Amino acid sequence: VLGGDSRAVARAISLVEDGSEALEEISANIMAGTGKALSIGLTGAPGVGKSTLAARLVAHLRSDGDRVGVLAIDPTSPFTGGALLGDRVRMQEHATDPGVFIRSMATRGHLGGMALAAPEAVRILDAAGYDVVIVETVGVGQSEVEVASQADSTVVVVAPGWGDAIQVAKAGILEVADVFVVNKSDKDDADRTVKDLRSMLEMDSQDDPPPIVQTTAVEGGGIVELWNAIFERHVRQRESGELAERRRSRLIREVESLAAEKYRMRAVAALDAEGQIAEDLVAGRIDPYRAAGLLSHMIGSGTG
Ligand SMILES: Nc1nc2c(ncn2[C@@H]2O[C@H](COP(=O)(O)OP(=O)(O)OP(=O)(O)O)[C@@H](O)[C@H]2O)c(=O)[nH]1
Numbered sequence: 001v002l003g004g005d006s007r008a009v010a011r012a013i014s015l016v017e018d019g020s021e022a023l024e025e026i027s028a029n030i031m032a033g034t035g036k037a038l039s040i041g042l043t044g045a046p047g048v049g050k051s052t053l054a055a056r057l058v059a060h061l062r063s064d065g066d067r068v069g070v071l072a073i074d075p076t077s078p079f080t081g082g083a084l085l086g087d088r089v090r091m092q093e094h095a096t097d098p099g100v101f102i103r104s105m106a107t108r109g110h111l112g113g114m115a116l117a118a119p120e121a122v123r124i125l126d127a128a129g130y131d132v133v134i135v136e137t138v139g140v141g142q143s144e145v146e147v148a149s150q151a152d153s154t155v156v157v158v159a160p161g162w163g164d165a166i167q168v169a170k171a172g173i174l175e176v177a178d179v180f181v182v183n184k185s186d187k188d189d190a191d192r193t194v195k196d197l198r199s200m201l202e203m204d205s206q207d208d209p210p211p212i213v214q215t216t217a218v219e220g221g222g223i224v225e226l227w228n229a230i231f232e233r234h235v236r237q238r239e240s241g242e243l244a245e246r247r248r249s250r251l252i253r254e255v256e257s258l259a260a261e262k263y264r265m266r267a268v269a270a271l272d273a274e275g276q277i278a279e280d281l282v283a284g285r286i287d288p289y290r291a292a293g294l295l296s297h298m299i300g301s302g303t304g
């Protein structure tokens with residue numbers, strides 16, 4: 001992986017998906033080589049044009065000589081089906097380019113699911129020397145937003161006639177978006193969508209509201225503007241210290257989740273092994289708090 005071997009990268013990402021035990025050693029060995037890549041989370045409702053945009057961004061970045069990794073993720077499904085097929089078609093022009101790594105990801109056994117698997121996969125690509133890593137997640141639900149917001153830059157894609165303005169607001173996307181894209185701007189009602197978004201952002205009143213970029217991904221329109229918007233914001237966040245702060249809190253949250261998940265699994269195992277606790281609980285001899293306290297002692301996390 002550290003040598004940038006794409007087959008090694010592919011195998012390492014498979015280990016992430018499987019939640020393999022070998023992962024701990026890999027993670028330990030690549031960590032020092034991470035921190036250079038710019039990760040971009042690309043999210044939005046199905047069919048808004050994320051993959052087409054990603055393919056265009058890849059082409060643009062390649063023309064600058066950057067190496068690019070693309071991960072397509074469906075956090076809600078253990079198997080990425082349709083999205084992957086679509087991506088294959090759209091990404092075909094890059095399939096033979098050694099400077100591009102494209103991969104769809106599913107979680108088969110990683111503890112904590114995609115929210116914990118995705119950051120590790122991004123680190124693998126980072127350590128392998130990819131300058132930019134694009135993470136495409138399908139959908140605008142909580143888990144998709146969570147995965148997308150783990151990137152340095154979160155790009156939210158909408159399309160005209162898209163009826164999910166309220167969904168976007170509900171999912172907390174306004175808060176996490178660094179850049180909004182109104183794709184399919186060849187459609188009549190694109191201006192309307194831009195207006196709707198703008199008024200939603202005004203209501204949200206952030207200090208540094210995310211820019212709205214219009215694109216026509218099928219024709220490559222607006223891609224340079226999109227990249228510039230992403231990069232300018234990235235540079236601002238790097239200079240202000242916000243990037244470092246975000247990366248820090250992301251890592252801390254990841255460790256909290258990993259540790260919590262480890263303890264949860266140990267608690268499940270201990271509860272299973274120590275059948276008496278469950279029996280006493282069900283019979284009413286002890287209460288759930290006492291049962292949890294006993295378990296905490298058993299797994300060595302203190303008094304719980
Ligand atoms: N008219 C128009 N169609 C577009 C544009 N960009 C993408 N499309 C079409 O929209 C459809 C969906 O594009 P994708 O790139 O697969 O969208 P996606 O968001 O990745 O889709 P999922 O991964 O399935 O959620 C395809 O038929 C694209 O050709 C655009 O700018 N204008």
Ligand SMILES: [Mg+2]
Nearest residue numbers: 050051083086
């Ligand atoms: Mg797609």
